[in-house]
Amino acid sequence: MNQPLLSVKNLTIDYIGDETDFRAVDNVSFDVAPGEVFGLAGESGCGKSTIAFAISRLHRPPALIRTGSEILLDSREVLDLNPQELAAFRWREVAMVFQSAMNSLNPVLRVEAQFYDVLKTHLGMTKAQARERTAEMLKLVDINPDRMRDYPHQFSGGMRQRIVIAICLALGPKMVVMDEPTTALDVVVQREILQRINELRKKLGFSVLFITHDLGLMVQFCDRIGIMLGGKLVEQNTAQAIYRTPQHDYTKKLWASFPSLHGGVLA
Numbered sequence: 001m002n003q004p005l006l007s008v009k010n011l012t013i014d015y016i017g018d019e020t021d022f023r024a025v026d027n028v029s030f031d032v033a034p035g036e037v038f039g040l041a042g043e044s045g046c047g048k049s050t051i052a053f054a055i056s057r058l059h060r061p062p063a064l065i066r067t068g069s070e071i072l073l074d075s076r077e078v079l080d081l082n083p084q085e086l087a088a089f090r091w092r093e094v095a096m097v098f099q100s101a102m103n104s105l106n107p108v109l110r111v112e113a114q115f116y117d118v119l120k121t122h123l124g125m126t127k128a129q130a131r132e133r134t135a136e137m138l139k140l141v142d143i144n145p146d147r148m149r150d151y152p153h154q155f156s157g158g159m160r161q162r163i164v165i166a167i168c169l170a171l172g173p174k175m176v177v178m179d180e181p182t183t184a185l186d187v188v189v190q191r192e193i194l195q196r197i198n199e200l201r202k203k204l205g206f207s208v209l210f211i212t213h214d215l216g217l218m219v220q221f222c223d224r225i226g227i228m229l230g231g232k233l234v235e236q237n238t239a240q241a242i243y244r245t246p247q248h249d250y251t252k253k254l255w256a257s258f259p260s261l262h263g264g265v266l267a
């Protein structure tokens with residue numbers, strides 16, 4: 001890989017307890033290239049979300065990132081950013097879409113106002129500029145721009161999730177961290193959304209760190225996949241190699257427990 005966009009090195013994260021500390025992430029290292037989709041897979045509790053939060057610097061106590069850990073985005077150490085730098089870093093450099101993201105829209109504000117909030121704060125846009133950008137972003141996720149005056153409850157769950165993704169992409173982040181971004185949605189809508197994200201990624205060039213329980217979806221959507229077990233990254237390779245020639249026993253077991261893949265790759 002040439003210069004990676006994201007480089008995670010020796011990342012170790014403990015949850016600090018009264019009696020003992022719990023090591024949730026244990027010396028994990030991986031790179032994500034510009035424009036690449038890297039997936040993290042593994043059983044519940046293996047540390048995937050803890051990594052996602054750390055990369056966005058959204059981790060909170062009792063989570064503690066141990067000395068010696070490095071998270072470099074575009075060669076800049078994310079762990080050293082001060083509060084001011086962090087405010088600019090979030091959304092503009094790294095945006096995050098969670099499972100429940102569609103519920104993060106403010107129910108009493110029109111969609112237009114929610115875009116304006118982000119665009120004014122980060123880019124100092126006027127209302128007219130923000131409206132133009134909002135229309136452009138809504139079109140990208142296949143939502144009629146005329147609907148920007150609507151409230152969140154007037155949209156379906158899938159549409160709300162697409163609106164959140166559009167807000168996330170409005171500032172042109174280099175990296176989008178997606179932690180179970182479509183899990184709350186039905187399978188058809190899930191696929192549509194991932195297909196759309198994939199098209200946008202090709203067009204806009206951002207990288208994706210993708211976390212899901214759905215291994216079938218993961219193989220279709222990711223370029224490379226890392227397999228986690230008990231806080232450790234036990235194997236990483238191209239999606240096809242992880243699927244066709246898994247090396248680690250745990251990866252083999254994972255596939256054995258997911259016998260029916262949807263088949264095919266996203267265009």
Ligand SMILES: Nc1ncnc2c1ncn2[C@@H]1O[C@H](COP(=O)(O)OP(=O)(O)OP(=O)(O)O)[C@@H](O)[C@H]1O
Pocket residue numbers: 015022024042043044045046047048049050051061062063
């Ligand atoms: N605030 C916390 N305090 C203590 N332990 C925590 C805390 N948050 C998470 N953990 C523990 O850290 C481990 C990793 O959790 P994490 O949520 O990162 O796993 P995950 O792989 O994302 O799981 P899932 O797929 O279920 O979301 C788990 O064992 C979890 O119980």
